[in-house]
Amino acid sequence: MLQGLKAQSDNHGFPCPCCNFKIKATIEQILTGSSIFCAGCGLQLDIDRQGSAPAIEALQTLNEAVAQAEAQVAKAKKPGAR
Amino acid sequence: MQERVERMVTAVLHEIERGLALVRVPARELPGAQQVERFRSSLRPTQVVCTFEWPIAEKERAELGPFLWVKMSIEIDASGVPRLQGVTAEAPHASV
Amino acid sequence: MPENTVSHIPLSQLVGSLVRDIVDADGMAAKATSDFIQNVGFDEKGELRTVQFSYQQVVPGVGVKRYTVSVPLLTLVPIPILGIDKAEISFTTKIVEMSQGDSQAPKLLAKIAADAQSNSDATSETTNIKFTLTMSRSDVPAGITGIFGLLSNNIQVTGAPASGQE
Numbered sequence: 445m446l447q448g449l450k451a452q453s454d455n456h457g458f459p460c461p462c463c464n465f466k467i468k469a470t471i472e473q474i475l476t477g478s479s480i481f482c483a484g485c486g487l488q489l490d491i492d493r494q495g496s497a498p499a500i501e502a503l504q505t506l507n508e509a510v511a512q513a514e515a516q517v518a519k520a521k522k523p524g525a526r
Numbered sequence: 527m528q529e530r531v532e533r534m535v536t537a538v539l540h541e542i543e544r545g546l547a548l549v550r551v552p553a554r555e556l557p558g559a560q561q562v563e564r565f566r567s568s569l570r571p572t573q574v575v576c577t578f579e580w581p582i583a584e585k586e587r588a589e590l591g592p593f594l595w596v597k598m599s600i601e602i603d604a605s606g607v608p609r610l611q612g613v614t615a616e617a618p619h620a621s622v
Numbered sequence: 623m624p625e626n627t628v629s630h631i632p633l634s635q636l637v638g639s640l641v642r643d644i645v646d647a648d649g650m651a652a653k654a655t656s657d658f659i660q661n662v663g664f665d666e667k668g669e670l671r672t673v674q675f676s677y678q679q680v681v682p683g684v685g686v687k688r689y690t691v692s693v694p695l696l697t698l699v700p701i702p703i704l705g706i707d708k709a710e711i712s713f714t715t716k717i718v719e720m721s722q723g724d725s726q727a728p729k730l731l732a733k734i735a736a737d738a739q740s741n742s743d744a745t746s747e748t749t750n751i752k753f754t755l756t757m758s759r760s761d762v763p764a765g766i767t768g769i770f771g772l773l774s775n776n777i778q779v780t781g782a783p784a785s786g787q788e
């Protein structure tokens with residue numbers, strides 16, 4: 445019996461350049477290019493889509509892989525499925 | 527009978543030690559093994575509990591019942607060596 | 623039914639192979655973490671993928687200034703740190719033979735048994751032994767600590783000279 449094949453999910457974020465508060469952006473925010481705000485000081489950060497293009501592309505690939513995996517999990521959880 | 531139980535306990539302890547030694551040989555090679563090793567935790571065996579029934583000789587059965595219930599508690603140290611912490615023997619069907 | 627002697631193996635091998643399976647599974651989990659970090663966090667040249675954000679800040683005596691902060695992509699996504707925290711293996715073996723040599727530690731041949739209770743035909747050399755083996759881990763893998771250090775050292779703020787003041 446395995447107790448916890450652990451996947452920590454609360455280990456991301458970066459410090460606000462103004463107040464050092466940990467800023468967490470969602471994958472969606474980055475993919476859609478929406479502004480993110482520091483919850484500590486309210487600083488607005490705008491994504492430079494051009495400069496970040498390779499990273500956004502990698503994130504897009506990851507997002508698609510996650511969506512595919514989730515679809516497979518949902519399929520496996522359907523009643524009658526093994 | 528005690529001597530024979532002790533012999534079994536010793537044998538089990540040594541088999542566990544030999545078994546753990548087999549695991550310490552280099553792990554199965556995965557692609558990019560070196561990189562992967564850095565992300566591997568220090569998962570290791572830490573404890574073993576063994577229980578077994580030990581049949582009691584015919585002439586003692588009236589008093590002790592058909593078997594003894596033997597329990598071995600073993601801790602495994604960081605270097606992978608099992609250390610016997612205790613052995614208990616109980617006669618669950620003893621008449622006294 | 624005749625005893626299938628092929629299924630009798632040294633007890634040590636049985637213990638070793640079960641522990642090895644868990645260690646291998648943990649290795650595969652570590653590989654998944656490693657692959658994720660490699661594929662998401664780094665480009666083909668092995669350089670950190672970064673996301674750039676711009677922001678404005680009031681600098682006393684200067685006015686509003688525009689800055690760019692570059693952060694590693696891996697600080698923006700949760701890293702799945704996969705690994706086995708704790709494992710418990712329970713199994714019952716039937717001891718089928720104990721070597722009778724002079725050695726201090728006789729060797730045991732065993733085979734997997736259904737459970738500890740079905741031991742009615744036991745003799746002192748063919749008893750069923752129930753094992754419960756616990757495995758646990760005691761630290762954070764070095765690679766994880768390393769990657770978090772690398773990420774925090776790669777957050778860079780630069781003033782944007784062209785679009786500087788407003």
Ligand SMILES: [Zn+2]
Nearest residue numbers: 460463482485
């Ligand atoms: Zn802030």
